[in-house]
Structures are given as structure tokens and as C-alpha cells.
Amino acid sequence: MTTLFDGYRLGDLRLPNRTVMAPMTRVRAAAGGLATASMATYYAQRASAGLIVSEGVQPSLIGQSNPGTPGLHTEEQVAAWRPVTAAVHANGGRIFAQLMHGGRVSHPATTGMQPVGPSAVPAVGEVFTPAGLRAAPAPRPLESAEVPEHARSYAEAARRAVDAGFDGVELHGANGYLISQFLSSNANLRTDRYGGSVTNRIRFAVEAAAATAEAVGAARTGIRLSPGGTFWGVEESDVPALYAELLGELTRLGLAYVHLEATADEEVLVGLRRAWPGTLVMNPVVPMGPKQTGRAEADHWLGLGAELISFGRAFMANPDLVERLRTGLPIAPVDETTYYQGGDAGYLTYPAYQHTA
Ligand SMILES: Cc1cc2nc3c(=O)[nH]c(=O)nc-3n(C[C@H](O)[C@H](O)[C@H](O)COP(=O)(O)O)c2cc1C
Numbered sequence: 001m002t003t004l005f006d007g008y009r010l011g012d013l014r015l016p017n018r019t020v021m022a023p024m025t026r027v028r029a030a031a032g033g034l035a036t037a038s039m040a041t042y043y044a045q046r047a048s049a050g051l052i053v054s055e056g057v058q059p060s061l062i063g064q065s066n067p068g069t070p071g072l073h074t075e076e077q078v079a080a081w082r083p084v085t086a087a088v089h090a091n092g093g094r095i096f097a098q099l100m101h102g103g104r105v106s107h108p109a110t111t112g113m114q115p116v117g118p119s120a121v122p123a124v125g126e127v128f129t130p131a132g133l134r135a136a137p138a139p140r141p142l143e144s145a146e147v148p149e150h151a152r153s154y155a156e157a158a159r160r161a162v163d164a165g166f167d168g169v170e171l172h173g174a175n176g177y178l179i180s181q182f183l184s185s186n187a188n189l190r191t192d193r194y195g196g197s198v199t200n201r202i203r204f205a206v207e208a209a210a211a212t213a214e215a216v217g218a219a220r221t222g223i224r225l226s227p228g229g230t231f232w233g234v235e236e237s238d239v240p241a242l243y244a245e246l247l248g249e250l251t252r253l254g255l256a257y258v259h260l261e262a263t264a265d266e267e268v269l270v271g272l273r274r275a276w277p278g279t280l281v282m283n284p285v286v287p288m289g290p291k292q293t294g295r296a297e298a299d300h301w302l303g304l305g306a307e308l309i310s311f312g313r314a315f316m317a318n319p320d321l322v323e324r325l326r327t328g329l330p331i332a333p334v335d336e337t338t339y340y341q342g343g344d345a346g347y348l349t350y351p352a353y354q355h356t357a
Contacts, residue, residue: 002302004295004309005326008050010279011219011256013094013167015050018302019322020259020281022293022312023053023098023170023224025069027128027340028347033058033071034080040087041348045319047093050308053170053222053259056100056177059157060150062113065102065177066128068340072097072157078164085165096168096222097161099154099212103178104139104187105232115139116150118181118188118195118204124233128340136232144192150178151204155211158221168220171208174261175224175287176232179205183246185237198238202246206253213253222257223250226287227272229263240268247276257281259310266304273305282306292334295325320352329353 008015030036043052058064058071071077081097088095104117109129117139126133142150158169173179181187182204188195194203205223213221225246228239236242250258257279260269263286273280282304284297298309315321317334324331330353338346 004298004302005322008307010051010308011168011217013051015094015308016048017050017322018308019050019298019325020308020310021046021049021052021315022283022310023055023172024312024316025055025066025340026347027066027068028343029068029070030080032074033064033069033077035070035077035084036080037083038344038348039070040084043084043095044087044091044093045348046315046321047088047091048320048322049093049315052088052093052095053310054095054097054166056098056172057157057161059099059101059153061111062106062116063101063103063150063153063178064111065100065105067110067130072099072160072164073153078160081161081164081166089165094167096170097157097164097166098170098172098224099157099161100172101150101153101178103181105136105177107134107137109134116142117178118142118184118190121187121189123176123187141190144194147194147204148207151207152211154208155215158212158216162216162220168222168256169212169216170222170224170259171205171212173205173223174226174231175229176234179208180226180229180231180234183236183242184234186235187233198242198245201242202249205246206249209250209253209255213255218254219256221253221255222259222281223255224259224261226261226263227268229261229287231287239264240271243272244275247272251277254278257308259283261287263287270304279308280306281308281310283310283312287312294331298325317350319350324353
């Protein structure tokens with residue numbers, strides 16, 4: 001039987017185990033969306049993961065969702081990422097960049113621009129800005145002719161990611177951000193070829209994935225999805241049909257992996273597992289829910305056919321998570337107060353397990 005500690009071949013990479021560090025925004029980039037020396041240390045501390053997926057990285061300034069997140073749209077940002085990927089590689093790890101275009105989940109106070117989205121429907125809730133939380137603004141609906149350039153922005157960022165030393169990229173197609181807004185039936189009210197039918201609602205995701213696969217290779221392109229998720233007020237009608245058709249198109253592209261969140265009933269998720277013949281990375285709990293992924297949830301999903309399991313909060317609080325899981329050591333709890341603030345505190349200060357003599 002497959003265990004978390006068996007190796008796995010992902011594209012051209014040999015993963016030493018089946019754990020993936022889930023993407024987690026930590027809001028610690030320097031001005032200009034630049035990665036920092038602390039970020040290099042943070043990711044390098046966690047290099048024993050089979051694969052690290054970085055925090056969400058904006059592929060364009062207008063795609064920036066939160067202040068303090070890093071980008072991959074300038075040459076300076078590429079240069080700032082190089083020591084991060086080098087530090088992970090020096091410690092024997094592998095790292096993909098998560099490309100996250102926030103779409104309507106953004107604010108002019110953060111980017112200097114009115115956010116864009118499929119339609120002029122604001123997100124539900126408040127977004128972070130440099131001046132604190134503000135109501136999500138109505139986005140400017142993208143013209144039909146503008147949509148392809150936003151799809152291509154993922155591919156351009158992917159090229160920069162590879163240039164910066166990343167082993168690949170994960171498109172953020174989940175959690176109510178731009179790709180997820182296009183998949184949605186209440187954020188996307190378009191009547192052109194990007195809205196309405198299931199085929200039209202998946203078109204943006206497929207174009208972004210196809211452009212990225214063409215730019216850096218399908219073996220270096222993954223995508224994260226949250227079927228039926230309701231983040232920032234998105235709703236999706238026809239979830240099984242929507243995702244079956246999307247996974248069909250992604251199969252044709254031969255992407256490296258699909259990273260699923262547990263946002264639908266297990267029965268639906270198992271059906272999607274069957275509809276996707278490639279590598280499945282499973283994040284087995286409801287995101288931001290009270291229960292975090294642990295060994296039991298991981299083993300359950302390995303049994304249901306996932307090849308890889310992603311752990312978020314457990315990797316945040318346990319840089320040596322793989323060793324702790326392997327040897328049954330206690331898993332340290334995460335400090336929620338330092339998710340998005342605190343500098344190096346709650347970032348570089350989680351220790352490896354301290355063995356007493
Ligand atoms: C502080 C924090 C930041 C997160 N940022 C992201 C993100 O940038 N992109 C993303 O896809 N998911 C993000 N997530 C969701 C996690 O990847 C993961 O799905 C969630 O924490 C549930 O898994 P867990 O129980 O293993 O932590 C974030 C979660 C946390 C706790």
C-alpha cells in the first residue's frame with residue numbers, strides 16, 4: 001500500500017515523499033512585491049516536503065489581491081526570488097510558484113487601479129488594503145478582447161518563475177480569485193464566449209492553463225481548484241458537469257497535477273478523482289476550517305486514490321513536518337495571530353522538534 005513516505009515522480013522531478021506544502025499567503029514581501037531573505041529561510045526550513053507550493057504570487061500589478069504579497073511581473077521580482085529558490089534547492093527541496101490573480105478581490109488603494117473581473121459584481125466581504133479592511137469594490141468587467149491578455153499573464157509569470165529558479169507553477173484556480181470568478185455562475189454574468197454555458201465558464205481557466213503549459217511545459221504546470229467553494233461570495237451551478245468538463249480539457253493538456261480542495265462532498269470529489277487520470281494533489285480538509293490536515297486525513301485520501309497530499313497549517317508550524325509524521329512525533333499548533341503579520345516572529349521561529357537527551 002502507498003504511504004506518505006514513498007517517493008513519487010512528478011513530471012521530471014523525483015519527490016522523496018508524498019507530502020506537499022500547501023500555498024499560504026504570509027504578506028511579508030518587501031515594497032515592490034519583492035521576495036526577501038526571510039522568505040528564503042522560511043521556505044528552505046521546509047525543504048524536506050516532497051514539493052513546496054509558494055504563497056500566492058501576483059502575475060500582474062492589477063492581479064495583486066493583498067498588500068505585501070510578492071509578484072512575478074518585473075525583472076526585479078525575478079531577481080529577488082532567485083535566492084529563495086536557490087535556498088530551497090540547496091536544502092534538497094523543490095518549489096512551485098502559485099500564480100494568483102485576485103480579479104475582483106483587490107482594491108485601488110492596494111494597486112492604484114480599479115480591479116477587473118468577469119462582471120461588475122463585487123466580492124462579498126472586505127478586502128485588505130494598506131489602510132485596513134475595506135468593502136470589496138465593484139470590478140470593471142473585462143472587455144471580450146482583453147480577457148486573453150489576462151489568461152496570458154499567467155504564462156508570462158510562469159516564464160519568469162522558471163527564470164527565477166522555480167521548478168514549476170500552480171495556477172490558482174480556487175478560492176474565489178480570478179479563474180474561480182470565471183467558473184462561477186454569480187460572479188460571471190457574461191453573455192460572450194466566456195460566460196453562460198459550462199463550456200464558456202471554463203474557457204478562461206483552460207486558456208490560462210494552455211498558455212502556461214505552452215510557455216513552460218505541461219510537466220511544470222499544475223492548477224488548484226475548489227469545486228463548489230463559496231469564497232468571497234462565488235457560487236457555482238452545475239458543479240459535477242463544470243468540473244468534469246474542465247478536467248477533461250486539462251487532461252488533454254496533460255498538466256502536471258490538479259490540486260483539489262475538499263470543498264465538495266467526498267462523493268463528488270471521488271468522482272472528480274476518477275475523471276482526472278493525472279496526478280491528484282489532495283488538500284483533505286475544508287480550507288480555513290477548524291480542523292487542519294493531519295496524518296489520518298492524509299492516509300484516508302491516499303486510500304481514495306490521491307497521489308500526493310498537501311498540508312497547510314501543519315507545515316507552517318512544523319518545518320520538520322515530514323520527520324514528525326514519519327516518526328509519530330507531536331504536531332505543534334499554529335499561531336493564527338502571525339498568519340499575515342509579525343515579521344520573522346511566527347514565520348522563522350517555529351522550531352524543529354526538540355529532542356531531549
Ligand atoms: C495563512 C493562510 C494563508 C493561505 N493562503 C493561501 C494562498 O495563498 N493560496 C491558496 O491556494 N490557499 C491558501 N490557503 C489555504 C491553504 O493552502 C489550505 O488549503 C488550508 O490551510 C487548509 O489546509 P490545512 O488544513 O492543511 O491547513 C491559506 C491558508 C492559510 C492558513
